[in-house]
Amino acid sequence: MMMKVGNILIEFKHVSKIYPNGARGLKDIHLHIDKGEFVVIVGLSGAGKSTLLRSINRLHMITEGEIIVNQKSITRAKGKELYEIRRDIGMIFQNFNLVRRSSVMRNVLSGRVGYHSTLRMVLGLFPNRDKELALEALERVGLREKAYVRADQLSGGQQQRVSIARALAQEANIILADEPVASLDPLTTRQVMDDLARINQELHITMVVNLHSVELAKEYATRIIGLRDGEVVFDGAVSEATDEVFEQIYTKEDKKHAKMRVAE
Numbered sequence: 001m002m003m004k005v006g007n008i009l010i011e012f013k014h015v016s017k018i019y020p021n022g023a024r025g026l027k028d029i030h031l032h033i034d035k036g037e038f039v040v041i042v043g044l045s046g047a048g049k050s051t052l053l054r055s056i057n058r059l060h061m062i063t064e065g066e067i068i069v070n071q072k073s074i075t076r077a078k079g080k081e082l083y084e085i086r087r088d089i090g091m092i093f094q095n096f097n098l099v100r101r102s103s104v105m106r107n108v109l110s111g112r113v114g115y116h117s118t119l120r121m122v123l124g125l126f127p128n129r130d131k132e133l134a135l136e137a138l139e140r141v142g143l144r145e146k147a148y149v150r151a152d153q154l155s156g157g158q159q160q161r162v163s164i165a166r167a168l169a170q171e172a173n174i175i176l177a178d179e180p181v182a183s184l185d186p187l188t189t190r191q192v193m194d195d196l197a198r199i200n201q202e203l204h205i206t207m208v209v210n211l212h213s214v215e216l217a218k219e220y221a222t223r224i225i226g227l228r229d230g231e232v233v234f235d236g237a238v239s240e241a242t243d244e245v246f247e248q249i250y251t252k253e254d255k256k257h258a259k260m261r262v263a264e
């Protein structure tokens with residue numbers, strides 16, 4: 001694969017997000033993510049992790065600033081352009097988002113939908129090349145032999161790996177994962193994180209992952225972004241993310257005030 005010099009894949013330009021009810025999602029986020037990075041976003045519940053991740057593929061609209069993905073403004077994109085930018089971004093959700101009653105293969109093939117006409121997709125006519133891609137993707141997550149099993153017959157960890165295969169079949173160069181292991185047990189958590197790490201290393205797919213676990217963040221990330229109240233309070237290499245840094249990320253301002261009030 002050709003590596004371009006200074007390969008910025010995602011760029012946040014002074015991005016803010018205020019929800020219609022007045023809640024602040026993000027405040028003046030200004031950063032970029034380069035090709036091949038494995039970025040983990042950490043922070044307390046409500047810190048803005050989901051908002052940040054979902055603004056990258058415009059599942060959430062931002063209220064200020066601009067986001068550039070693969071050199072194109074997803075903030076300004078309309079119609080076909082938006083659709084094409086999104087095609088390069090795979091998404092992995094906490095609850096897997098599979099069609100549970102369909103086969104594993106069908107679910108993985110749905111990653112190809114963005115490449116074909118609506119009619120073709122309504123008729124379920126995927127070219128053989130797509131089927132090969134889907135099987136290759138399943139192979140990569142160790143589930144090729146499950147291709148024709150119904151998705152709901154698989155364990156949670158396996159279902160999450162099917163959703164990873166779907167992102168691979170999509171041929172995305174960015175994968176966004178919103179709490180991908182939050183509903184998994186420790187062993188399956190590791191398998192899913194290992195799959196993401198392997199895909200990042202072998203295919204150079206850029207990962208942006210929201211995690212609650214500091215331990216996992218330290219183990220898998222190349223870079224950690226700490227959010228608090230919608231703001232970036234840490235952005236650096238794992239080696240720089242000391243215990244004090246995490247303490248700062250996870251300190252709740254109002255908790256401090258509450259303590260002070262108790263002391264008064």
Ligand SMILES: Nc1ncnc2c1ncn2[C@@H]1O[C@H](COP(=O)(O)OP(=O)(O)OP(=O)(O)O)[C@@H](O)[C@H]1O
Binds near residue numbers: 021046050
């Ligand atoms: N749809 C929404 N409408 C209004 N406010 C929202 C909405 N989604 C999120 N928020 C608010 O925006 C802020 C950031 O929320 P977000 O879900 O991004 O945080 P998070 O770090 O992902 O939290 P969690 O770890 O609990 O998922 C919070 O104050 C939250 O209440």
